[in-house]
Amino acid sequence: MKNNKTDRRSFLQKSALAAGGLFIASQAKIIGAPNIIKHYNKSLSKINGVQIGVITYSFRSMPDQSAEATLKYITDSGISAVELMGDPAESFAGMPESTVDRRAFFGLRRKQRDGSLTADEEKEMAEMQAAQEAFNKEVAEWRATVSMEPFEQMKKMYDDAGVSIYGFKPRAFGQDNSDAEIDYGFRAAKALGATHVTLEHPSDDAHTMKLGNMAKKHKIMVAYHGHEQQTPTFWDTSLDQSKFNAMNLDIGHYVAAGYNPLDILKEKNKRIASIHIKDRQTPENGKGNLVWGTGDTPIAETLQLMRDEKYKFAATVELEYQIPEGSDAVKEVQKCLSFCESSL
CATH class of the missing domain: 1.10.287 (Helix Hairpins)
Known part of the structure; x- marks a missing residue:
């Protein structure tokens, strides 16, 4: 016998298959239909050739973490492309x-x-x-x-709202995950329409070799994210192991580690699947994570380099500074997007 949660999930998944107009009408109270109608099928956050996206981690402080609510946060932010954390998609697909x-x-x-x-x-x-x-x-x-059908349904729901999913980051690619889980992660990413999966760099050469080989089978990139352990040579071994291994450079953490991200962007742009942008300080200035434009990270220069050199990877907003009193994550992501617009 199905429980209420299962019945609700089944309803939501079937709703996602409806035509865009019907979906918007039926979900108006949940996901802000007027906003989605306004943004429908427009690449609002592709500015002068630079795709600005957002990682859904940015909305972790918001009360509802469902796929439907997350879609509302994205569209309300004015952003049309996303790196999706695992929880919204896997919850939608029925994960325990x-x-x-x-x-x-x-x-x-x-x-x-x-x-x-x-x-x-x-x-x-x-x-x-x-x-x-x-x-x-x-x-x-x-x-x-699990069937891939719910992930395909979620892709359609996001597509109908004008939001493309370019990256997927479930907790399925670690050393403690089985081969079946890793295989699932790649299949789900493809069903969602992502060009690559992302994960924290495991600092394990055998594991990056394994992931690169499995990525080759699925013809999808696996991009490794770093924090303050990033250096100019941080990704070299994994990049040498497989052409399906790639970089998910975080320019804010890179600055906090003491390096200039413009140099590595110029050197290794062909091996970058996407980047994260935030404004951090150098080690000399305390490594703080600050409101954009007040730290040491060359965000504007990075975006201008991407524009001028026609780099194709997305620049992903990652909201990590403290949200001011009276604001929320959506409003702050809007401010980050405005900063990008003024930079480009």
Whole structure:
């Protein structure tokens, strides 16, 4: 017997198959139909040849993390292309939900690293760890058997709203994921219309070799993201391993690591699948993550280089600075897009 959640998901998936006009009419109260009608089939955030996108991680503070609500956040931001985190798509496709409070679990892990766990907290953490491991096994089984149809339906829903999905970042490409999960990740990305998947660089040469080989089979790129461990040679081994291995350069973290991103963009642009943009400070200035235009990251110069050299990869807005009181993630992403527009 189907539960209410399953019935709702089935309804939403069927709704996504409807023609664009019918979808907009039926979902008006959920996803802001007037805004989507205004933006329908327009590449609003492709400016002078530079595709500005957004990673859905930017909207993590918003109350509803469903695929439908996420689409509203994107279109309300004025952006027409997206790097999609796994949660909205996998939830839409019916992935089981964890009963573990991840925020509480990560808090306990921090206390464990600090050596400040009480005996009761240690017991609580062990129980949560066991529940998480059981959940991971359940998810792995789901990923191995799930149909790609819901992902195709989600692609249509986003396409009908004028939003293209160029990147997909589920938690399916790690060393602890099975080959079946990794294969699923590539198949789901293709069903969503993505040109590449993204993940944190695993710092494991054997794993990047494995992913590059699996990416070749699916004819889809795998792009590695870095934080302050990025250097001019950070990606070299993985790029040498496979032409399907690529870069997901983060220019803000690159500046915080002490390097000028313009140099690596010029040198390795042909191996970049997409970049992340944020405004961070240099190590000398404290490495802060600031409102755009107030840090040390050459965002405007990066976008102008992409425009002038006709680079084809997307520049992805990643909202990480503290949201001012009275604002929200959508309003701040709008400001980031305005900064890009004025730069280009």
